[in-house]
Amino acid sequence: MAPRVLISDPLSPAAIQVFEARGIAADVRPDLGKDKERLAGVIGQYDGLVIRSGTRVTSKILARADRLKVIGRAGIGVDNIDLRAATARGVIVMNTPLGNSITTAEHALALMFALARQIPAADHSTQAGRWEKNRFMGVELSAKVLGVIGCGTIGSIVADRALGLKMKVLAFDPFLTADRALALGVEKVELDALLARADFITLHTPLTEKTRNILSADNIARTKPGVRIINCARGALLDEEALAAALDSGHVAGAALDVFVEEPAVRSPLFGRDNVVCTPHLGAATTEAQDNVALQIAGQMSDYLLTGAVSHAVNFPSITGEEAPRLAPFVALAEKLGSFAGQLTDMEVETVTLTYEGTVAGLNVKALTAAAIAGLLRPMLQEVNVVSAPAIARERGMVVEETTRAATGDYESLITLTVVTGRQARSVSGTVFTDGHPRIVNVQGITVDAAFAPFMIHVANEDRPGFIGQFASLLGEAGINIATFALGRDTAGGDAIALVAVDSPLPVDLIARARALPQVKQVNALAF
Template identity: 70%
Template sequence: MTTKPRVLISDALSPAAVQIFKDRGVEVDFQPDLGKDKDRLAAIIGEYDGLAIRSATKVTPKILEKAARLKVIGRAGIGVDNVDIPAATARGVIVMNTPFGNSITTAEHAIAMMFALARQIPAADASTQAGKWEKNRFMGVEITGKTLGIIGCGNIGAIVAERAIGLRMRVVAFDPFLSPERALDLGVEKVELDELLARADIITLHTPLTEKTKNILSAENLAKAKAGVRIVNCARGGLVDEQALRAALDSGHVAGAAFDVFVTEPATENVLFGHPNVVCTPHLGAATSEAQENVALQVAEQMSDYLLKGAITNAVNFPSITAEEAPRLKPYIALAEKLGSFAGQLTETGIGRVRITYEGEVAGMKTKALTSAAIAGILRPMLADVNVVSAPSIAKERGVIVEEMIRDAGGDYDSLVTVAVETERGERGVSGTVFADGRPRIVDIKGLKVEAEFAPSMIYVSNEDKPGFVGRFATTLGDAGVNIATFALGRDQPGGSAIALVEVDGPLPADVLARVQTIPGVKQAKPLAF
């Protein structure tokens, strides 16, 4: 009987998400306060296949070391700052987020902050409720006809752009990844940053925090901005130099700022606090009941799909695989990993380059996932801890060049995967396919046609095609009590080079391998394990 996968929820998550796990056949343990107790979390995490979190749980390398069964971490929300991605990747743990569940809510908060800034609503509210009635003090500005500059026009930025156009604003956007076609569809003008700074009456930021975007509104760029500009940040603390912004507010060059995010959070004190033209909220961008429900439901669906079907959605450290693709991909992932393992076990020197070629129907599948599997297979004989999630980054760290080639037309097979490994001694290639029974097979080794299934214990022999080899080989194994299960042969021409791929019952003893290597005509003999 197959045991149900177990998921731990260690942060406050909607009860509806708990129900989704249960309805889908996943055993769920709901402990919403556990994330605050890292020692307790470390003590029990080893019992679970999945971990569902929000922002309170910190998934550190120490936690991951204890997570022997863990396959997936699901973050209900967009930010995964509280998960050590490299450590999770190294352990083969998929890390998912829900990047679109709170997009509308965050975009609406940015629009709300823009209005609050333009009409000084927080200060006017405080004044009025204090009984002052300072009607002449709060002179606002109209939004209509103003130019909105959007830095980062991805999912949330695009929603802000659509809302702003509906408010009859002109919208310019700086985003290196925004295509001209997408800009046209949105009705925004794509510009460089300097032009946006010079033209925008209001600037709103909707970009991730990276080395390239950190302090994108620096003192230098704030100085380039239009005098009287207003700045809204509901994206990430650190996109704006807070000290430089305070100076620009004090000088009047920046007319106002509305911030929902800060460099240090929780922000109990900040250089922007107390300025009369600053509006602040405590990271409320995603804080609506609808958004929290959406991301909770999404993360439960995504994690269930992965644990039950192998589907991968919104993973930050592995290619996405749909629920429909997963069953089709599964045998090809096994094929790619075994082909890689075959090449890796026969490679005795440093690997410089790996070339993986996909031909026929497999060329239209998610080849990135297959490539990860092949690289894992190649590296595992040398690096035991490598897995399909960590393999690409480990290969990169070691300077291994990985190339993918796609060919639509196959030859003798509907689908063909070829893994070629290049070392200082030359190149070794092995090809395979998946037959109708769903089992992967080798069909070509170094250009020699041979058909064989992968088996737990095998022997690979390259030899001269001379009479008597097969008899001597079989006798050598028979005399040692080693039973041959299957025997596949291939050669380039009569009397030329030949190969044998032999399945045996159980691992081959070292002394028997040594005897095989002494058979006349044998060039190489290697035991293989799959």
């Protein structure tokens, strides 16, 4: 029987043509995504589901998706899909990470022009019969300083176009290397320097816990007086109330927004202002972009449904069905090792080296490296997946190296990940035991044996009496239950580490108190 796919949101007809040409039946019901009950009632009839932002794929819907093999998101964000539930049911989730890049970058530039020359307000005034030429005094973009927060694919395009306008471009991006910045023609700076120097600031970073409210009240106050702010990324990257207050005071001269904290945005403290330009999330709304993402997702889903090939999946690596059973536990290990290093790294990464020893060296290490890089980048770039991770690493000028060799130690298979930044080198090693579960066996040259857990604490300390008791007491007083406590040290009285699995996330203030303990050098809360 031919595979069937359901298209539950409006989508370019180009996608339907691709499915039909490949012998896949496509049922186009573009209003179904708005009705969860109706969608749940029919989802069991389909092998694939194509969505945009209008359909929310919940665990309840997935529970009734008995035939569903793949969900295709025609776009980048997959926050309207319950990834955990999809993964648990073996449903591949794909997106199209590159289809909207040019369109979104161009929209940011269009908003910057509109803001600089007050075009929307001037248009409204003129069409109302008022000739207020002296009211709408604009500013030139030429020779102004543009601050780009997030210099990935879209941010790089914006920077390139802005350089063509003879603007000076500053870039803040922890993953942007000096070499990549030089190639782009931008000046890599820290956030405080960008805030202080930029005449215009444009946001192009994914929304993560580290970037949420990156333009907070405090950071907006640090901006250059008269700054203009553009946001075509995610609404929660800035504090809308703080921005409104800064507009009221005159500290911020204007803002242009395509995204909002709550969407659809039917009300906002930023509405009704002549110096604010607003559009209803139009960053990807061009004919070319809609056709691009439709063609891409239809091609990817067809490949998977007909041949088993996986591309641009956010919850599964690019490996064939034959490879999956042997690779799966090592993919999990590689991704967790990357995540471990990524959660401990707060500077730009220059080099990543993956060393594969023993049996694992004979497997598809490219897929393992992609998984490791995805884990490394995800703490800052949550939308990265094992397919897009290598390209994103290259964009940022990261050098990724692989080494394979025969087993040299106690483990049949061993993966070592080493991350080099401008300040230090950090390494972590892991293996998979016979139970199929990944484990950490070495951190910074110190032998340790720890299973990964959803919530963990990494502690680096001096090996002195009393530390374990003090640290455990601190957790106990805070009501944090310890599941496991793994210890390692290089020499007696030397450097030591602890990897502690706990049953719940740690409050921020508890981390600060732990860092204040005697002998403690570093404390990090980790989540896997």
